Amino acid sequence: MFDSPHRRFNLLTGEWVLVSPQRAKRPWLGQTEKPPVENLPQYDPTCYLCPRNERAGGIKNPDYRGTFTFDNDFASLLPDLIQGTHVPDSPLLNVEPERGICRVVCFSPRHDLTLPELEIPALEGVIAAWAEQTRELGKKDFIQYVQVFENKGAMMGCSNPHPHSQVWASGHIPNEPAKEVENQKAYFNEHGQPLLSEYLDEEHKHKERLIAVNDHFTALVPFWAIWPFETLVIAHRAMSYLTDLTSSEASGLADILKQITTRYDNLFEISFPYSMGFHQAPFDDQPHPEWVLHAHFYPPLLRSASVRKFMVGFEMLAMPQRDITPEIAAARLREVPTLHYRKR
Numbered sequence: 160m161f162d163s164p165h166r167r168f169n170l171l172t173g174e175w176v177l178v179s180p181q182r183a184k185r186p187w188l189g190q191t192e193k194p195p196v197e198n199l200p201q202y203d204p205t206c207y208l209c210p211r212n213e214r215a216g217g218i219k220n221p222d223y224r225g226t227f228t229f230d231n232d233f234a235s236l237l238p239d240l241i242q243g244t245h246v247p248d249s250p251l252l253n254v255e256p257e258r259g260i261c262r263v264v265c266f267s268p269r270h271d272l273t274l275p276e277l278e279i280p281a282l283e284g285v286i287a288a289w290a291e292q293t294r295e296l297g298k299k300d301f302i303q304y305v306q307v308f309e310n311k312g313a314m315m316g317c318s319n320p321h322p323h324s325q326v327w328a329s330g331h332i333p334n335e336p337a338k339e340v341e342n343q344k345a346y347f348n349e350h351g352q353p354l355l356s357e358y359l360d361e362e363h364k365h366k367e368r369l370i371a372v373n374d375h376f377t378a379l380v381p382f383w384a385i386w387p388f389e390t391l392v393i394a395h396r397a398m399s400y401l402t403d404l405t406s407s408e409a410s411g412l413a414d415i416l417k418q419i420t421t422r423y424d425n426l427f428e429i430s431f432p433y434s435m436g437f438h439q440a441p442f443d444d445q446p447h448p449e450w451v452l453h454a455h456f457y458p459p460l461l462r463s464a465s466v467r468k469f470m471v472g473f474e475m476l477a478m479p480q481r482d483i484t485p486e487i488a489a490a491r492l493r494e495v496p497t498l499h500y501r502k503r
Contacts, residue, residue, distance in 0.1 A: 161484045169383035170346070170354055172338045176385050177473075177480040180487075197430050199271035199320055208321035210268045225281070226288040227265040228326075234261035236329060240301075258301050259329040264288050266322045273311065273322045273430055275420035275499055282413035289326070289437070290401040290409075296328035297400070297442040304332045304441050307401065312432025314459060314467065332441045339438055340447075347449035353397045355451035368489040371418040375411030378419045380489040385479040387461045387468050388426065388488050390419055392454040399440035399450045418497060423458060425495040433458035 166175045207214045210222045215232040236259025247254050266277060266285050274282065289307045296305050309324035310317045332340065346354035362368055362379055370390060371378040381391045392415055396408070404412065423431035437454045440447035461468040461482075474480055496503070 161486060167383045170358060171342055173342050175478055176383050177478055178484060179480060179482055180484050182482040201269055201271055203270045206270055206321050208265050208319055208323055209270055223268055225284050228288055228292065229263055231261040231263050236261050236327060257330055259327060260296055262292060262326045264324045264326060270321050275417055275424050279413050279417065282417055283409055286409050286412055290404060292326045293401045293439065301330050302328045303443050304329050304336055305439060306436060308436030310434050312430065314432040315434050336438055340441060343449040353449055353451045355393055355453060356397055359393050367486050370489055370492045371415055373411045373414050375408045376415040378415050380485040382485060384485045385481060386457045387481060387483055388458050388492060390456040394452040398452045399447045401437060401439060421497055421499050422492045422495050425500050427460065427464040428500045429464045431458060
């Protein structure tokens with residue numbers, strides 16, 4: 160059924176992706192990447208995220224033992240509204256000020272431990288930090304959206320190898336969550352059930368795109384995946400925010416995150432690069448019965464540790480396109496062991 164070119168519909172964004180399975184056989188003569196250097200020390204005296212070290216402006220990090228959160232020293236959003244600096248002189252040049260807060264969440268004091276190498280209690284601590292930032296920032300009257308995300312690896316633009324994530328809270332709902340709000344609301348209004356809950360039931364019937372499952376979360380390669388080894392983590396219970404997690408659900412999320420990131424690392428036996436982020440409901444003072452908490456993983460690697468997927472040409476000008484099918488990608492991720500390759 161999926162051996163010839165076809166396109167698949169993304170239920171969350173309302174957009175299509177072109178799937179071209181026959182292209183996976185073509186020879187690769189394009190750019191290859193150098194495998195990342197992985198011999199990191201437990202502590203780096205030159206790292207501005209390690210405990211006790213100095214950051215920008217002479218700020219000194221505490222001697223932290225678990226997670227460590229601070230305001231981004233080079234924030235993309237600022238909390239104060241500056242009037243009169245964004246005045247359009249044409250209706251074709253629309254502009255408006257944007258406020259927000261940007262924070263950094265270090266996973267642990269260890270400079271060399273990424274998510275898959277953390278123990279479950281430490282991962283639960285990371286999730287608790289994300290939930291606390293969501294709670295605090297979502298209460299601010301000028302914030303409408305809280306985006307938790309991680310860029311892992313230099314290939315994904317990560318400027319510091321010390322494992323960390325970011326939380327950006329913005330005064331408007333960003334583009335991608337806005338699409339998901341619209342499509343999930345439309346589905347809920349028509350069917351009376353959350354879209355992702357029904358989609359998850361369908362995936363559990365087919366099973367071919369599932370990667371990891373526990374009592375509270377499922378990790379799978381979505382039917383409409385764009386990136387070669389893209390995955391989606393979906394909560395089994397409809398909830399809007401990370402703050403809605405029960406203690407057992409937080410433990411379940413920690414387990415699923417460890418499973419999927421370990422499988423990523425084991426696929427090519429490297430510290431696997433990706434951009435990951437949680438999509439929560441907006442903080443717009445509206446009920447969101449349509450929402451199901453979920454996280455997207457967007458990794459760029461295609462064939463090996465040195466060959467990546469590029470979004471160029473047709474992808475930039477027309478629509479996203481992928482070569483290996485989501486079913487093949489899921490099968491490859493299921494086949495790798497769950498014990499991290501560094502421990503084998």
